[in-house]
Amino acid sequence: MPAIQVTNLTKTFRTKRKAAGLGASIRSLFHPEYKTIEAVRGLSFEMESGELLGFIGPNGAGKSTTIKILTGILFPSGGEAKVLGFIPWKQRQKLAYHIGTVFGQRPQLWYHLPAIDTLILFGKIYEMEDRETRRRIAELAEVFEITDLLETPVRKLSLGQRMRCEVAASLLHKPKLLLLDEPSIGLDVVAKQHIRDALREMAKQENVGVLLTSHDAGDLEALCKRVIIINHGQIIYQDKVSTLKRSFLNSKLVEVRYAEQIPTGFHIEGTETLKVAKERYGVKLRFDPRITPVEKVMVALSAAGTLVDITVSDPPLEEVIAAIYKKGASPSPLLERGTG
Amino acid sequence: MKKYLAVFKINLLNSLTYPAELVTRSAMILLFMWIFFQLWRITFTAAGSDIINSLSLRDTMWYLLLAETLELGRPRLARVISEQVKDGSIAYLLNKPYNFLLYQLSSGLGESLPRMGMLFVLGGAQVWAMAGPPPDLVNWPIALVALAGAWLLHFCVNALIGLSAFAVEEVAPFEWIYQKLVFILGGMLIPLDFYPVWLQTIAKSLPFAYMMYGPARLFVQPDPVFFTQIILGQLLWLAVLGGLLVLVFSRGMKRLAINGG
Numbered sequence: 001m002p003a004i005q006v007t008n009l010t011k012t013f014r015t016k017r018k019a020a021g022l023g024a025s026i027r028s029l030f031h032p033e034y035k036t037i038e039a040v041r042g043l044s045f046e047m048e049s050g051e052l053l054g055f056i057g058p059n060g061a062g063k064s065t066t067i068k069i070l071t072g073i074l075f076p077s078g079g080e081a082k083v084l085g086f087i088p089w090k091q092r093q094k095l096a097y098h099i100g101t102v103f104g105q106r107p108q109l110w111y112h113l114p115a116i117d118t119l120i121l122f123g124k125i126y127e128m129e130d131r132e133t134r135r136r137i138a139e140l141a142e143v144f145e146i147t148d149l150l151e152t153p154v155r156k157l158s159l160g161q162r163m164r165c166e167v168a169a170s171l172l173h174k175p176k177l178l179l180l181d182e183p184s185i186g187l188d189v190v191a192k193q194h195i196r197d198a199l200r201e202m203a204k205q206e207n208v209g210v211l212l213t214s215h216d217a218g219d220l221e222a223l224c225k226r227v228i229i230i231n232h233g234q235i236i237y238q239d240k241v242s243t244l245k246r247s248f249l250n251s252k253l254v255e256v257r258y259a260e261q262i263p264t265g266f267h268i269e270g271t272e273t274l275k276v277a278k279e280r281y282g283v284k285l286r287f288d289p290r291i292t293p294v295e296k297v298m299v300a301l302s303a304a305g306t307l308v309d310i311t312v313s314d315p316p317l318e319e320v321i322a323a324i325y326k327k328g329a330s331p332s333p334l335l336e337r338g339t340g
Numbered sequence: 341m342k343k344y345l346a347v348f349k350i351n352l353l354n355s356l357t358y359p360a361e362l363v364t365r366s367a368m369i370l371l372f373m374w375i376f377f378q379l380w381r382i383t384f385t386a387a388g389s390d391i392i393n394s395l396s397l398r399d400t401m402w403y404l405l406l407a408e409t410l411e412l413g414r415p416r417l418a419r420v421i422s423e424q425v426k427d428g429s430i431a432y433l434l435n436k437p438y439n440f441l442l443y444q445l446s447s448g449l450g451e452s453l454p455r456m457g458m459l460f461v462l463g464g465a466q467v468w469a470m471a472g473p474p475p476d477l478v479n480w481p482i483a484l485v486a487l488a489g490a491w492l493l494h495f496c497v498n499a500l501i502g503l504s505a506f507a508v509e510e511v512a513p514f515e516w517i518y519q520k521l522v523f524i525l526g527g528m529l530i531p532l533d534f535y536p537v538w539l540q541t542i543a544k545s546l547p548f549a550y551m552m553y554g555p556a557r558l559f560v561q562p563d564p565v566f567f568t569q570i571i572l573g574q575l576l577w578l579a580v581l582g583g584l585l586v587l588v589f590s591r592g593m594k595r596l597a598i599n600g601g
Contacts, residue, residue, distance in 0.1 A: 071435045075594045096437040108432040112357045124346035125436050
């Protein structure tokens, strides 16, 4: 049985529309105008149990709304969904025993209390034996490296430390499925890596299915085997991550800052110069690591001057989506690629 | 039930995290009780009597203390739920295996008890010094039972206002109206005994009297018949408002739109 089955899922919201200014505010009191937002439009997909599935898209694509429908918090406007055999919005409480959730932008740990207090509370809420809760906390603390943080009030933890505790809390009751909504948002590279490593280990050890939403392609590469990309509430691409990488994530962006100004006509062989900073101290390049090895680019960049700062990143998701549209002309031909 | 007890405990713990803040916030009752004492002392002097409508100045002050303790100590649930809807944190409260309303009840009780305790101790010491000793100890358990009923009624109305945030988000106006109704028709500023009979009749047929006047009056003048009336009235209103709350929650879930997607 698939862990998640979604068929033709839709969700529309009605929000009030009001023009700027006092007059418009008064008018809207008597003649309110509404606009309908289609957050999710006919979404259909399946996820196998134990699968690591990336569910990505730009801001406002409908990722979080879908996750909230799948946890039973939101009622859909149409369509069907089953999560671990439960209809989420009808069997929310029963489903809650089997899933773990992290909404990256919102804390679930008690802010003024040490994380251990929230974990013990969750143990009671999930009806675990006290001894089992303690044992599980110790286990998670080791994997997420939070043993020393558990007794510190959450407000005194860094964002990265807090997120490690948040994800650990979501795994306390040994869920079969973990729904992670932007777990790495706002984290630095090291903190992101920390969470990705711990998650990968837990998923492997306990065969937990992970549905991960993110607008960071790095999360996807590090954690997921398969990816679904949505935009404007619709699936525009679904395939193996390896295929996505080969087809669309095949370039790296490098931003460099030098101690001295770079000469006019600055060029590194095998790269494309995207932008030179106004004062000529910085430059942004793109290259394909399959053609030009990263090492070669780094050597050439450091030979060109005294480096002050360097950042290597994946192309932003918006660019990947634009490339998908460009390649497929419309969403439908890409969907025919199959689920991989 | 264990999980609700745990929710109660963690809220209790959270309320006691900053004891200085708890004491400082509760100390505002000192100002209110001082103003009440000045007003009622002048009123009794002007009336030229030690007793007005069967209440002495001392009774009135202890009545007002209990009413103020309840008003200032009850959880601000309407605001809490509306904030949870606004900032989206309600998502975490709805996806756990518990009854959302019982969670809010246990959580509100854990938050409320230390505050009510502190308000009563501070205000009580002041009223004792200004107006005389507290009512007889036998009155206390009777008042406590009615106080529990009143607290639950406040919970129901507050939660109903809070749940309206599922549809309108901003609930402050409703809360303001409710608070003023409790002030006037609940007998929080003036014991209902001092009202004209027609207004007393109206007030006693509404839930507000059972939320404030009942327990406060029983604290200073317990009477078996009045106690029965108050408890029966509270049970009736709890059935009505509790039923409405469950209905509104199940309907509200279908309308819920969580901010931030």
